[in-house]
Amino acid sequence: MLVQAHRFISLNQRLGDASTLTPGDIVDLAAFYQAGFPGEKAQNAALRKVLRQMNFPVKEFARDLHRVKALYSLQHSSIAATDGIGKTAARLRYICCNRQDLILLGERHGLSAYDTTNLRTLAERHETMAGQNGRIAECFIIALPREGTPEHHQHLVCDFAEKVTHGAAPWIAAIHYDRPGNPHVHLIALEQNKPRTGGKGRPSKVIGLSRKGALERVREEWAETHNRIMAGTGPPIDHRSLEDQGKGHLLPTLH
Numbered sequence: 001m002l003v004q005a006h007r008f009i010s011l012n013q014r015l016g017d018a019s020t021l022t023p024g025d026i027v028d029l030a031a032f033y034q035a036g037f038p039g040e041k042a043q044n045a046a047l048r049k050v051l052r053q054m055n056f057p058v059k060e061f062a063r064d065l066h067r068v069k070a071l072y073s074l075q076h077s078s079i080a081a082t083d084g085i086g087k088t089a090a091r092l093r094y095i096c097c098n099r100q101d102l103i104l105l106g107e108r109h110g111l112s113a114y115d116t117t118n119l120r121t122l123a124e125r126h127e128t129m130a131g132q133n134g135r136i137a138e139c140f141i142i143a144l145p146r147e148g149t150p151e152h153h154q155h156l157v158c159d160f161a162e163k164v165t166h167g168a169a170p171w172i173a174a175i176h177y178d179r180p181g182n183p184h185v186h187l188i189a190l191e192q193n194k195p196r197t198g199g200k201g202r203p204s205k206v207i208g209l210s211r212k213g214a215l216e217r218v219r220e221e222w223a224e225t226h227n228r229i230m231a232g233t234g235p236p237i238d239h240r241s242l243e244d245q246g247k248g249h250l251l252p253t254l255h
Contacts, residue, residue: 072237073143073184074222076215081130088136088188089123092172095186101177103150105157108170109190122170126190135191138164138209142222144175144183147234157185160225164218165189169206 079088096104096114104114111118123136130136142160144153153175161171164187173187193203209215223239230236 072223072239074219074239075141076209076218077139078135078209079137079139080135081127081132083136085127086123088127088190089120091137091139092119092123092188095174095176095188096172099174099176099178103154103175103177104172105154105161105175106170106172107158107161107165108168109172110170111172114172122190126192129192135205135210137191138189138207140164140185140187140189142185142187144185145226145230145234146181146183148183148230150175152229152233153183153185156225156229157187159229160222161187161189163221163225164207166206168192 079091093116096102096119097116106114109122111122126136144156148156157173157175161173165171169189169192171187171189173185175183175185177183189207191205191207194206196203209218219239223237227236
């Protein structure tokens with residue numbers, strides 16, 4: 001973060017002299033402003049002025065700015081029995097309770113309401129199911145497209161959650177609109193055992209993100225889901241790193 005702040009300050013100070021800015025600098029500045037750094041409206045106007053001075057087409061700037069808006073952001077963590085009792089319930093309370101500007105979604109959780117008591121009972125049930133060493137939940141924080149409507153967002157979340165849980169494990173999601181320009185979803189998918197079909201040994205898991213390559217497949221599935229549902233409405237996203245996309249000069253936006 002400190003490195004990004006220094007980069008932003010340096011580029012911002014050079015806006016008055018177009019000759020010192022490269023096209024890559026321009027796109028980096030656009031990324032900063034779209035990520036929430038100060039002065040977005042005024043600085044976007046200044047960027048357009050600089051582009052004209054550089055004989056750099058303004059349409060090119062707008063296209064790059066649009067691409068910046070669609071940068072991929074998916075964070076994942078897991079909760080395991082070894083993390084201690086109560087962590088799952090605390091995470092569920094955090095995303096669902098005492099908040100405004102949110103939409104709650106879910107499937108197969110069996111709750112009549114998303115209140116503290118129900119969420120704690122659900123968490124305790126899955127903690128017991130996990131045993132001493134098993135995984136209890138897979139947790140995601142995912143940026144939602146700013147150009148999307150709440151209906152788009154709900155469609156995206158439900159479609160993706162069903163893929164992650166293979167239409168079998170329970171999940172709860174909270175879409176948050178508490179930060180302007182930063183719609184995002186907290187998704188908690190609760191792990192459970194597959195029905196036994198005979199034999200010995202530990203039962204297989206429904207979600208199974210501890211398997212090799214499973215998380216990367218999930219990251220790709222989010223990009224596929226987003227691009228299919230948002231086709232014709234907004235730009236596509238790419239789950240690969242900027243380096244792998246050949247865009248290493250761009251700085252990731254903050255979310």
